[in-house]
Amino acid sequence: MNKELEHSFIELLEEHQNIVHKVCRLYTNNYDAHNDLFQEITIQLWKAYPKFRGDSKFSTWMYRVGLNTAITLYRKSKRQVKTQEFDAVQFKIKAEDYDNTEEQQLKLLYQAVYQLDDINKALVFLYLEDKSYKEISETLGISEVNARVKMNRVKNKLKTILNP
Incomplete structure (x- = not known):
């Protein structure tokens, strides 16, 4: 190189x-x-x-x-x-x-996210990074519509995990 x-x-x-x-x-x-x-x-x-x-x-x-x-x-x-x-x-x-003090506030969310499968973890991660659905779809190799649908399903699943 x-x-x-x-x-x-x-x-x-x-x-x-x-x-x-x-x-x-x-x-x-x-x-x-x-x-x-x-x-x-x-x-x-x-x-x-x-x-x-x-x-x-x-x-x-x-x-x-x-x-x-x-x-x-x-x-x-x-x-x-x-x-x-x-x-x-x-x-x-x-x-x-690496300083994770500011992420301590998100500890419960991370614990819930750990329970998701690999693709949904990546989806939540990109969403939390304020990536547009277009960028999420490009990064994960799925359609923009599929990214939106998956994210709505993941949000509902996280609500269920966080509020049993």
Whole structure:
């Protein structure tokens, strides 16, 4: 890979790394698993970056790769995320410490979301990120109408879980 490609990747990853942290928060429940999944998503983003054509926003593409990686690993390992070795020096990424204090307010919601299947978790995550139904449909690879219908069903299911 050339230096220009590497530099642009590092800049974009640093700018949007909170997206990866949020995906990790959704699919992990402890610090070590969070860091392992963050590392694995970063590796998958790096591997896929040369094929990123810019047809969508970088953040939308990043959500898609991150969610697909998390879902794939979650299904394969049933909550034990396996990672590949990663040479952090190679990328020289300035990592931000993940602070979940503001997300403590959403603890009950997250507990309810954990009970959903993988696709519905991703749907709720993107909805909570204020993504439009168009962006949600592009990220998940479903129609916009299907995204709206699924979201209404998930909202009802979450209400049932949160208010038994």
